[in-house]
Amino acid sequence: MSVPAGHPLLEVRGLCVDYGAGPEAVHAVIDADLALHRGEVLGLAGESGSGKSTLAYAVTRLLRAPGMITGGSVGYYPEAGTAVDLLSAQEGTLRVLRWSQISVVMQSAMNALNPVMSIGAQLTDVLRAHRPDISKAARRARAADLLAMVGIAGDRLSSHPHELSGGMRQRVMIAMALALEPQVVIMDEPTTALDVVTQREILEELMALRERLGFAVLFITHDLSLLIEIADSIAVMYAGRLVERADATALFRAPRHPYTLGLLSSFPALHGPRRHLTGIPGSPPDLRQLPAGCVFHPRCSYVMDRCRSDVPALLPLAGAPGRAAACWLQDAAAPPPPELAVPVPGPAASRTGSTARAGSTR
Amino acid sequence: MAVGSSTDLGATQGAGLTPPPPGARAGRGRLRLPRSPKVLTGLAGLLAFIVLAVIGPWIAPDNPSQTFSTTVSFPQPPSAAHLLGTTQQQQDVLSQLLAGGRSTVLVAFVAGLAATVLSVLIGVTAGYAAGLADDLLSMLANFFLVMPALPLLIVIFGFLPPSQGGDDVLIGAIIAITGWAFGARVLRVQTLSLRNRDYVESARITGERGWRIIGFEILPNLIPILASSFLFTVLYGVGTYTALAFLGLVNPNHLSWGGMLFYAQVAGAEQSGYWWLFIPPGLAVALLGTSLALLNFGIDEFINPRLRAAGLTRRRVRRAQAPGAGQLPRRFVLGLTPVIRSTPLTAVNGSGPPDFSQRDRSGADLVADGRPGGARPGGARRWRGRRPR
Numbered sequence: 001m002s003v004p005a006g007h008p009l010l011e012v013r014g015l016c017v018d019y020g021a022g023p024e025a026v027h028a029v030i031d032a033d034l035a036l037h038r039g040e041v042l043g044l045a046g047e048s049g050s051g052k053s054t055l056a057y058a059v060t061r062l063l064r065a066p067g068m069i070t071g072g073s074v075g076y077y078p079e080a081g082t083a084v085d086l087l088s089a090q091e092g093t094l095r096v097l098r099w100s101q102i103s104v105v106m107q108s109a110m111n112a113l114n115p116v117m118s119i120g121a122q123l124t125d126v127l128r129a130h131r132p133d134i135s136k137a138a139r140r141a142r143a144a145d146l147l148a149m150v151g152i153a154g155d156r157l158s159s160h161p162h163e164l165s166g167g168m169r170q171r172v173m174i175a176m177a178l179a180l181e182p183q184v185v186i187m188d189e190p191t192t193a194l195d196v197v198t199q200r201e202i203l204e205e206l207m208a209l210r211e212r213l214g215f216a217v218l219f220i221t222h223d224l225s226l227l228i229e230i231a232d233s234i235a236v237m238y239a240g241r242l243v244e245r246a247d248a249t250a251l252f253r254a255p256r257h258p259y260t261l262g263l264l265s266s267f268p269a270l271h272g273p274r275r276h277l278t279g280i281p282g283s284p285p286d287l288r289q290l291p292a293g294c295v296f297h298p299r300c301s302y303v304m305d306r307c308r309s310d311v312p313a314l315l316p317l318a319g320a321p322g323r324a325a326a327c328w329l330q331d332a333a334a335p336p337p338p339e340l341a342v343p344v345p346g347p348a349a350s351r352t353g354s355t356a357r358a359g360s361t362r
Numbered sequence: 363m364a365v366g367s368s369t370d371l372g373a374t375q376g377a378g379l380t381p382p383p384p385g386a387r388a389g390r391g392r393l394r395l396p397r398s399p400k401v402l403t404g405l406a407g408l409l410a411f412i413v414l415a416v417i418g419p420w421i422a423p424d425n426p427s428q429t430f431s432t433t434v435s436f437p438q439p440p441s442a443a444h445l446l447g448t449t450q451q452q453q454d455v456l457s458q459l460l461a462g463g464r465s466t467v468l469v470a471f472v473a474g475l476a477a478t479v480l481s482v483l484i485g486v487t488a489g490y491a492a493g494l495a496d497d498l499l500s501m502l503a504n505f506f507l508v509m510p511a512l513p514l515l516i517v518i519f520g521f522l523p524p525s526q527g528g529d530d531v532l533i534g535a536i537i538a539i540t541g542w543a544f545g546a547r548v549l550r551v552q553t554l555s556l557r558n559r560d561y562v563e564s565a566r567i568t569g570e571r572g573w574r575i576i577g578f579e580i581l582p583n584l585i586p587i588l589a590s591s592f593l594f595t596v597l598y599g600v601g602t603y604t605a606l607a608f609l610g611l612v613n614p615n616h617l618s619w620g621g622m623l624f625y626a627q628v629a630g631a632e633q634s635g636y637w638w639l640f641i642p643p644g645l646a647v648a649l650l651g652t653s654l655a656l657l658n659f660g661i662d663e664f665i666n667p668r669l670r671a672a673g674l675t676r677r678r679v680r681r682a683q684a685p686g687a688g689q690l691p692r693r694f695v696l697g698l699t700p701v702i703r704s705t706p707l708t709a710v711n712g713s714g715p716p717d718f719s720q721r722d723r724s725g726a727d728l729v730a731d732g733r734p735g736g737a738r739p740g741g742a743r744r745w746r747g748r749r750p751r
Contacts, residue, residue, distance in 0.1 A: 058699060065694030069701040087701045094698065 007077050008035035009216050010059070010102075010184055015072035017051070017058045017240075026287045028054045030240045032072070033314060033324075036184065041210065041217045043231030043248065045224045045263070047284050051240040052220045053107075056186050059218075060104060061086060061094055076102070078183060100130055102184040103177040108193060112173055113161040119172050120157030123147070126179050146175040151205055167198035174206060178213065186218045191226075203230055224263045228252045233322070236260050239285050239295040242314050246323045254342035256317060256325040258300045261339055294328065302329055302337055320344055398663070404656025411650050414460065415467035422457035426617055429453060437629060437636045447638035449622075450629040458622055459642045465530050465618040466603060466647070472534025473541060473599030478592045480538060481545030486584070488546070489553025490576055500550065506543035512605065514540055519611040533603065533612060541598045545591035552587055556580050586665040590658055597654045604647050619643035 017029035029051045036042045044052045057063040059074050074086040078101060084093065098104075106112045114122060123143035127134065134142070144154035150171040161169055170190060177185055187206075191199040207230060210217060221227060227234050228248050235245045236259060244257040255261045262280035269275065282299040285291060291298050297307040306328050314326040323344075329336040423445075424430075430444075430452045438448040446455035488499035518536055556562060562579050570579075606612050607620025614621055626632075626639035694700065 061699045061701075062697055063699040064696065067699055069699055069703070071703050087703070091695075091698055 009038045009040075009077055010034075010036040010218070011075045011077070012055075012059055013073050013075075015055065015058060015074065016070045017054050017063065018068050018070045020066045021068065024288075027290075028067070028240050028287060029058060031314070032237075032242050034235055034242070034245075036216050036218055038183070039210070039214045039216055040233065041207075041219055041231045043227030043234040044218060044220045044237060045222065045227050045234060046237035047222060049284055049287070050237040052222075052237050053188050054240075055237070056104075056188055056218060056220055059086065060098070060102060060186060061089070062104065076184075099126060099177075099182065100180040101182050102186065103180070103182040105173050105177045105185065105187045105190045107189050113169060115161050118158050118160055119147075119164070120159075123157070123172075123176055123179060126176065130180055142179075146179055147172070149178070149209065150175040151201075167194050167202060170194060170198075170202060171205070174202070174209075178209065178215070181213060182215055184216050184218065186220070188220045189222070190219075192221075199226075206230075225267045236263065239290060240287060241295060241326060242324075243296065243327070244323075244325045245314065246320075246325075250320070250323060250344045254344045256320075256323065256330055256336075256340055257296075257327045258302050258329070258340065259296050262299075294326075302340075304328060398660065400656045401660030401663075404653045404658075404660060407649060407653030408657055411463065411467055411653065415464045418460040418463045422454075422460040424454040424457040426453060426457040426461040427615075437631070437639055439636075440638055446642055447636075449625055449639060451625075455622075455638055455642060458617060459619070459646060462617045462619050462622055462643065463646065465616060466600060466620070467650070468530045469534045469537065469603040469618075470596045470599035470650075472531050473537040473603070474592050474596035476535050476538035477542040477595040477599075478545060478588060480542035481549055481591065481595075482581075482584075482588065484542070485546035485549030486553050486576055486580065489550040490557055490572070490580065492554075492557075496550075499546075503543045503546045503550070506540065507547065509540075511540035511602065515602065515606060516609075516611055519606065533606075534599065537599050537602050537606075538595075541595050541602070545588075545595060548587060548591060549584060552584055553580055556583055586661060590661045590665065593654050593658045593661065597651055597658075600647060600650055600654070619647050 012032055012034040015029055015032040015034075016027065018025040019028055020026060032051075032055055034042065034044075034055075044055065046052045054063065054067065058067065058069050061069075063069070069087060072087070076084045076086055076097070078084070084097065086094070086097075089097070113119065120140065120143055123146060124136075124139040127139045127142060131139075140157070143157055147156060148154055152168055152171055152175070156164070156168075161172075164172065170193075174190065191202055194202070203226070206217070209215075219227065219231060224234075224236075228251070231248045233246065234248050234251045235242050236251075236257065237243065238259050244251065244255065244260045246256070251260060252264065255264055259280070262278070265275065265277060266279045268277060280299055281301075285295060285298070291308075293309045294300070294307040294312050297303045300307065310328070312326045312328050312331075314324050315330075317323045317325055317330055318332060327340075329340055335341065419426075430448060435450070437450050438444060438452070440447045444454050444456065446459065449455060449458070484499050484503060488496045488503070491499075515536065518539075522532075522536075557580065562575060565575050565579050603612075603618065604620035604623065607614075607616075607618050608623045608627065610624050612618070612621065614624055620643075622643040623640055626636070626643075629636060629639060631637070631639040
């Protein structure tokens with residue numbers, strides 16, 4: 001089930017998102033290509049302001065004014081033979097799709113839950129709207145099931161949000177997002193406000209639920225180390241552009257873009273030889289005044305003359321299926337530096353690696 | 363955006379991260395009202411009336427109380443000598459109109475100012491003090507809210523000695539007595555919500571005095587509400603003063619637009635068709651009120667920036683509209699991000715991902731057809747009409 005097969009469930013192609021119009025418009029996302037397969041966890045990583053949340057909100061058409069989608073397409077393929085173009089979908093189509101097919105877990109659960117309604121009422125509300133045929137008692141039972149699913153006792157249904165801890169509120173949000181068994185769950189930094197222990201618990205539960213229910217997850221976070229652990233594949237964003245896309249293990253073991261390498265060398269490994277943590281010098285660029293050429297070149301330690309003038313495109317890498325990087329170093333014109341040419345572990349190794357990681361989280 | 367001299371980036375490497383040139387954002391002042399046509403119209407109108415109030419009596423062609431003829435007993439229609447005709451007493455209507463603005467505007471602004479001061483004193487104190495003081499002050503505000511204003515004013519003006527019937531400041535202050543309660547209620551509620559914010563509580567814990575907390579932590583947060591409430595009360599002052607003068611409760615010899623309406627009524631202008639007696643002062647009052655209301659809309663947008671849609675006025679949208687690009691939306695709908703698909707912003711070199719399926723291409727055609735992003739104006743309108751309430 002977790003094997004990506006056939007057509008992707010959600011396909012984003014050439015997506016461009018602007019804030020504002022005219023010459024002052026800020027291009028927050030430029031030419032983003034993503035594919036989310038059935039049952040897959042796709043991680044979207046990047047610094048603050050790199051456009052990852054903007055991308056996710058644009059895909060669901062939830063972006064607020066003055067955000068505008070200025071190009072590209074988003075296709076949703078719920079089953080073989082059917083396709084929905086989310087960008088041309090009408091309000092009614094979107095209303096049907098949202099929550100029942102594609103649901104979103106917002107960043108802060110504190111603001112997403114209505115403080116004056118019990119969580120039971122908020123959970124049954126969505127069932128009443130989308131499944132009008134089931135009885136009140138059945139709705140209540142389903143809500144209790146949902147809570148139990150995320151590890152909250154069913155008698156908490158009559159609690160109000162202020163009676164729950166932050167982690168529990170986040171769990172309620174996840175339960176709510178899963179209430180209609182969607183195929184795609186978009187999670188925008190769902191665990192940012194939580195401590196690492198709670199974060200771990202929730203993520204483990206989430207991954208177990210995914211195994212059971214088979215939904216696909218688009219997971220947005222700035223925490224690349226977290227993504228390496230939970231995601232099947234990872235896309236790294238920088239200044240509104242996707243700079244690298246790869247299988248999680250491959251990205252971790254053998255990054256191909258200097259920015260990914262910089263992110264990976266900003267956190268320590270628990271095992272293995274000691275490394276010097278370098279981080280990335282400088283700070284992310286101002287989206288209103290992007291540098292010419294590759295947007296990353298002012299901070300890149302491998303910068304070449306070409307990087308200052310030409311924009312590299314996100315191109316598939318030769319000899320590495322499913323990988324893509326936007327970097328002139330991978331141009332095959334000259335061999336890339338050894339740090340960016342580490343051989344990718346074989347598919348067998350990556351599979352055992354991922355199961356080993358899944359096992360170690362228990 | 364300083365890259366920081368501590369990092370060992372070369373000068374050329376940092377070239378892309380130079381700070382924006384000074385003045386790149388200079389056009390965005392901190393206290394800048396949105397430049398919508400509504401606000402500009404309101405502001406221009408209000409300024410024109412204030413200027414009129416200052417210079418009106420001087421630019422009036424005649425002495426407004428001068429009687430031009432003792433033989434004619436009917437109001438004369440507009441003529442070359444009297445551009446807006448004459449009153450029953452054969453006084454020049456244009457001169458009265460120009461001179462009468464001063465009293466009306468002055469009373470309205472005195473009323474607005476006094477009522478705002480009263481509402482801050484009572485509302486903010488009630489909200490901040492809480493407890494018994496709050497109860498008493500709220501009771502006072504409620505008392506003034508439920509009391510019908512006009513009968514009260516009639517009673518008060520009945521006690522006023524005739525010598526003071528033409529004192530604009532006094533009239534304004536009396537009107538303010540009936541006009542402060544609404545603002546006080548609003549300010550009290552907002553203060554109640556502010557007084558338990560963390561920054562106010564931390565100021566209290568560090569031992570700031572009450573007046574300083576109110577003045578520096580709470581009042582700045584109330585400024586948008588204060589401005590809105592001030593304009594509202596000025597509007598109330600215009601209406602109330604005009605009504606009182608029209609009813610003849612203010613000394614009728616004190617020139618004002620309401621007084622002109624009183625004399626028009628006395629002359630039976632409506633029945634006899636002497637339109638030049640009541641239309642000019644009525645229109646002046648209406649225009650002053652409209653200017654104040656329009657300006658208030660602007661302050662509303664200023665308080666709630668979401669109303670502004672990030673400065674995307676219709677004109678800017680039109681200017682930004684690239685030929686051949688999709689139609690920009692007329693308004694933004696929450697949960698329905700507009701899609702304006704045009705040519706890609708950057709040239710993509712290399713091969714793109716595989717094509718969409720045949721079925722999806724038909725969906726893409728639907729977009730080109732125009733809803734919601736297409737070029738048909740009718741489509742956009744229909745789309746807007748489909749919005750839920």
